[in-house]
Amino acid sequence: MKNKNLYKSFLxxxxxxxxxxxxxxxxxxxxxxxxxxxxxxxxxxxxxVFGAYSALQFPGATGGQAAIASAWFSEVSVNPNNVTIPFxxxxxxxxxxxxxxxxxxxQMYSDLYRVVNRANNTIATVDKLLRSxxxxxxxxxxxxxLNNDFVAVNISDFDKENFSEDERKTLLxxxxxxxxxxxxGEALFLRSLxxxxxxxxxxxxxxxxxxxxxxxVEGTRLPLSSRATVYEQIIKDLTLAKNVYLSNVFGxxxxxxxxxxxxxxxxxxxxxxxxxxxxxDASADVxxxxxxxxxxxxxxxxxxxxxxxxxxxxxxESVFEVQYSDNLPFVPNFGDGEGTTxxxxxxxxxxxxxxxxxxxxxxxxxxxVTLFKNEVRTAADLSEEEAFYEFGENELTxxxxxxxxxxxxxxxxxxxxxxxxxxxxxxxxxTDSQGFSNGTFPTLPRRAVVRKFHNxxxxxxxxxxxxxxKIIRYSDVLxxxxxxxxxxxxxxxxxxxxxxxINEVRAKRGLVSLExxxxxxxxxxxxxxxxxxxxxxxxxxxxxxxxxxxxTLQINEQxxxxxxxxxxxxxxxxxxxxxxxxxxxxxxxxxxxPLRNSGSSLSPALERLQELAAIDYExxxxxxxxxxxxxxxxxxxxxxxxxxxxxxxxRRTQNIQSSFLRSNLYFPIPFVALNENPKLFxxxxxxxxx
Numbered sequence: 001m002k003n004k005n006l007y008k009s010f011l012x013x014x015x016x017x018x019x020x021x022x023x024x025x026x027x028x029x030x031x032x033x034x035x036x037x038x039x040x041x042x043x044x045x046x047x048x049v050f051g052a053y054s055a056l057q058f059p060g061a062t063g064g065q066a067a068i069a070s071a072w073f074s075e076v077s078v079n080p081n082n083v084t085i086p087f088x089x090x091x092x093x094x095x096x097x098x099x100x101x102x103x104x105x106x107q108m109y110s111d112l113y114r115v116v117n118r119a120n121n122t123i124a125t126v127d128k129l130l131r132s133x134x135x136x137x138x139x140x141x142x143x144x145x146l147n148n149d150f151v152a153v154n155i156s157d158f159d160k161e162n163f164s165e166d167e168r169k170t171l172l173x174x175x176x177x178x179x180x181x182x183x184x185g186e187a188l189f190l191r192s193l194x195x196x197x198x199x200x201x202x203x204x205x206x207x208x209x210x211x212x213x214x215x216x217v218e219g220t221r222l223p224l225s226s227r228a229t230v231y232e233q234i235i236k237d238l239t240l241a242k243n244v245y246l247s248n249v250f251g252x253x254x255x256x257x258x259x260x261x262x263x264x265x266x267x268x269x270x271x272x273x274x275x276x277x278x279x280x281d282a283s284a285d286v287x288x289x290x291x292x293x294x295x296x297x298x299x300x301x302x303x304x305x306x307x308x309x310x311x312x313x314x315x316x317e318s319v320f321e322v323q324y325s326d327n328l329p330f331v332p333n334f335g336d337g338e339g340t341t342x343x344x345x346x347x348x349x350x351x352x353x354x355x356x357x358x359x360x361x362x363x364x365x366x367x368x369v370t371l372f373k374n375e376v377r378t379a380a381d382l383s384e385e386e387a388f389y390e391f392g393e394n395e396l397t398x399x400x401x402x403x404x405x406x407x408x409x410x411x412x413x414x415x416x417x418x419x420x421x422x423x424x425x426x427x428x429x430x431t432d433s434q435g436f437s438n439g440t441f442p443t444l445p446r447r448a449v450v451r452k453f454h455n456x457x458x459x460x461x462x463x464x465x466x467x468x469x470k471i472i473r474y475s476d477v478l479x480x481x482x483x484x485x486x487x488x489x490x491x492x493x494x495x496x497x498x499x500x501x502i503n504e505v506r507a508k509r510g511l512v513s514l515e516x517x518x519x520x521x522x523x524x525x526x527x528x529x530x531x532x533x534x535x536x537x538x539x540x541x542x543x544x545x546x547x548x549x550x551x552t553l554q555i556n557e558q559x560x561x562x563x564x565x566x567x568x569x570x571x572x573x574x575x576x577x578x579x580x581x582x583x584x585x586x587x588x589x590x591x592x593x594p595l596r597n598s599g600s601s602l603s604p605a606l607e608r609l610q611e612l613a614a615i616d617y618e619x620x621x622x623x624x625x626x627x628x629x630x631x632x633x634x635x636x637x638x639x640x641x642x643x644x645x646x647x648x649x650x651r652r653t654q655n656i657q658s659s660f661l662r663s664n665l666y667f668p669i670p671f672v673a674l675n676e677n678p679k680l681f682x683x684x685x686x687x688x689x690x
Contacts, residue, residue, distance in 0.1 A: 061109030185245025381510030
């Protein structure tokens, strides 16, 4: 069972500190013999920061519908037209039209600022406790400040050059100061993470940036800060946390507190922020620290799928993840507040899944289904065998084939989606045509459903899932590091190092090297996963589609130039590696990708969506004259077969005049915030309204 103590929020402690305005804390006697009274400064600080961690579980952060909402905005999702979804966001995704009243956007906005406020409360309290501990050290002649006024001014700690390097080292040997410094670093990390998500979700990046607890309601009404200002503050805070407060913190497992921020987590987020800010050389330098950090113990795992199952939580590939509980009373109303189901579990799997208890509010795009089928595997990976299931004669109980068969799909594909006729089990049922779709499967054109982060080893999906949400994985660090090298000042000189980083990921996933891939593939491995193929031919048939594949899926020979490799990362590598996971990984990638046409007036996201919308997919019946059970339609790409064309993203890209599209998929500031805070209008140039 997971440790649940980390995200308990200790509301009574928060309430005590939230409204404390004194420079020094009024505290009870810690030497009291009453065990209910004694509490060290570090314990108090940790209770507060655990409350900030807990806020990451809120529905607008990573819990509830947050994960599926982020996935909706990327190129791996389309809104199903045949399913009623009770969110205006889903319709907005399909139509590409949003306004200030969107419900999920409001939830995101509110909950992310709750993370910020809890982090600010932690910082304010820790500063008071740190100041007290440092004064005690000075009084005991353990340290001497450079600034004689230090003990008298309202200054937080020792990050303002008040002490020499030697004095700082001395202070950081005092256990209470070490513990408080760690907590301050964690709070800076959490505030930075929430501000980063806010700036990457709303108003072109221009958002309100509270850095302290407000004394009254009026103090909460702040003007907008520019994206540049927000990023500058985030970079400053993360740099301080990395270099001072968490510089020697590489894990919390000895205290059974996995999930707290570490040096690796802070450095990885800092590298990501610098990358998004297009400070590529600085980003590469930080990612190099993470990759070279022997004490961090990061490594790609052999079993890719385990990253998204309970047994893979906090594994060597996990840099930072939000923890959920595996011991919940079922609460059917996914309400708010500490201890309720929505905040200690996630409903992401039930939203994503079509099957066995799922709501079916998410459909994968034709693009991502075809991309997964088109991954070029190594000979060794092609020879790997696996258990293979089909329905028995009664068509109710899956029957295991006597002998294992070659795995039909790549490791990434198999772990990310369940494909009709791939021979796997999905909620206790075989994926063969009669069992998986029964002729009426709602995603019949796509012939696949999401598996990643699902509890599909059960017979029905949990509406309160305990699976942790991966925020940063080590594979993302490697691929972002490669991107930073390829987009930096010395891209050509750093190209080989970037290739090696990408190949490290591809090798673990059983895929051919980038050098081999860029030589071109005469026969792309688009597989026709039909019942006949599965029963009669192993490996499945391969269609020579080189001349018919659209440019987004072609595997033609191309030069290994930095520019071509960067587009490969955005077009194929990152969508396949991170489909359906994290909080907006691919949503952000869609918006920050370089323009293919540098002279285009389109936003990067709209340019890419239009590229994908131009692809024609076809629904093909293997034998139009044979209507017997089991001959279910499947997908090909532009093969001139007899059937109707299918499309992705048409309605989304037709609304070119939509402010949501023209602002590169940023939400507007919610109406409630606009109504309550008149200072949002102080600088009209920072408020995107059309």
